Amino acid sequence: MIPLSVLDLAPIAEGSDAAQSFRNSLDLAQHAERWNYQRFWLAEHHGMPGIASAATAVLIGHIAGGTKTIRVGAGGIMLPNHSPLVIAEQFGTLASLYPGRIELGLGRAPGSDQVTARALRRNLGSDADEFPQDVVELQDYFSDAPRQQVKAVPGTGLKVPLWILGSSLFGAQLAAALGLPYAFASHFAPQQMMQAIELYRATFRPSAQLDKPYVMLGFNVFAADTDDEARLLATSMQQAFVNLRTGRPGKLQPPKPGYLENLDPQAYAMLEQVLSCSAIGSPQTVRTAMEAFVQRTGADELMITSQIFDHQARLRSFEIAAQVRSAGT
Structure with missing residues (x-):
């Protein structure tokens, strides 16, 4: 059968707390490594009483530091909430600490409701519409010769592998156009799964990161x-x-x-x-x-x-x- 990976939402169970959730996540990652899971991803959510992975990059560092070989990443970072430069610096830091093991899945949803999105204090205008440009900007920060005036330090030249996450045709089109691997959220939003897969594969353009389509399904x-x-x-x-x-x-x-x-x-x-x-x-x-x-x-x-x-x-x-x-x- 094909490779398996883990998506962990760092659940907070009734009667427990975030600290216990983090201990459980690390324990799960260590077991997953022994059981030959390919990667261990954590997802950005905000204002959710039952999900502890809001500070996703911090938790990725905790998991990577307690494991040895399994790839660790974000499934995903909700890019409209953040400056691409900040994410480049965060994941450049992680990639410098844990070379060859860090991955960055990118999503377009806020990972929260509108009240929480406002509290995150990034522009509330057309950020989701700027998602493709933000992804390209982030790619550039990780390149050997960034075009930006500001450099991501650490980040430049590290080529952190990017994935596009999605639950609609938009993400499929973007992943195909940029030649990136595509992860579909079929574990909770399966409605357009088959259409998205077909569109991604049919329109995929090879890139420096990936020479043929690669689909991971929740x-x-x-x-x-x-x-x-x-x-x-x-x-x-x-x-x-x-x-x-x-x-x-x-x-x-x-x-x-x-x-x-x-x-x-x-x-x-x-x-x-x-x-x-x-x-x-x-x-x-x-x-x-x-x-x-x-x-x-x-x-x-x-x-x-x-x-x-x-x-x-x-x-x-x-x-x-x-x-x-x-x-x-």
Whole structure:
């Protein structure tokens, strides 16, 4: 089977705090390294009670410092929130500390609501519309001979690998035009997945970084020794999505027996749609679902995410996914 990577949202579970979340993230990364996961990415979110990875570059440094070989990066940095120069300096610093291991995925969404976006204090005008220009500016800061008057120190000449993240056709077009690898957020926004993949591959232009298209797809895995146990573990993520979509975001909740059965039809349909790219079950169930997903999409890599309340159960889920992958090679 194709390579697997980890997307960690540094979840804050009910009854816990960010400090414990960071300890859990490092422990997961160290296990993922032993289980031969390709990369470990963290995502920028702001003002979310259940997600601790707001200062994404800082947390990437923590994870990279506690591991040895796994690639560590952002999945992603929401570039409209930041000056490209600041991101070049941050990731230039990380790449200098951990050579050959740092990656930078870039997204166009704010990673927050409008009130939080305003508190971040970057221009609230047309920043999202300037995303392509910001990406090109960031690329230039990492080049050997930047055209900018201001140089990123550290940053210049480090050629930190860039990825474009997306959940629509916009990101696919940009990644193809710039010749960059493309990561699609199918783990929570699968609606335009197949269209985006086809558009990216059809219009891809080779670049100095990449000579042919490369697609990584987000995929939820809730794996356990039995199907029933896995379905119960998945209810924490299901609660989180329903709470978010109904304006009640909070910490990650414990599993809730019978949760789906007691949902109203509208919420149930929403979950069916947003979490359609998922494998929930025993090792054999997960293997079948993962293989079918890869066959349907032609993905070059899967980025596994697993929002599970209990840390040991989350580790076990990622271990099963790794075992499934090994069995399929």
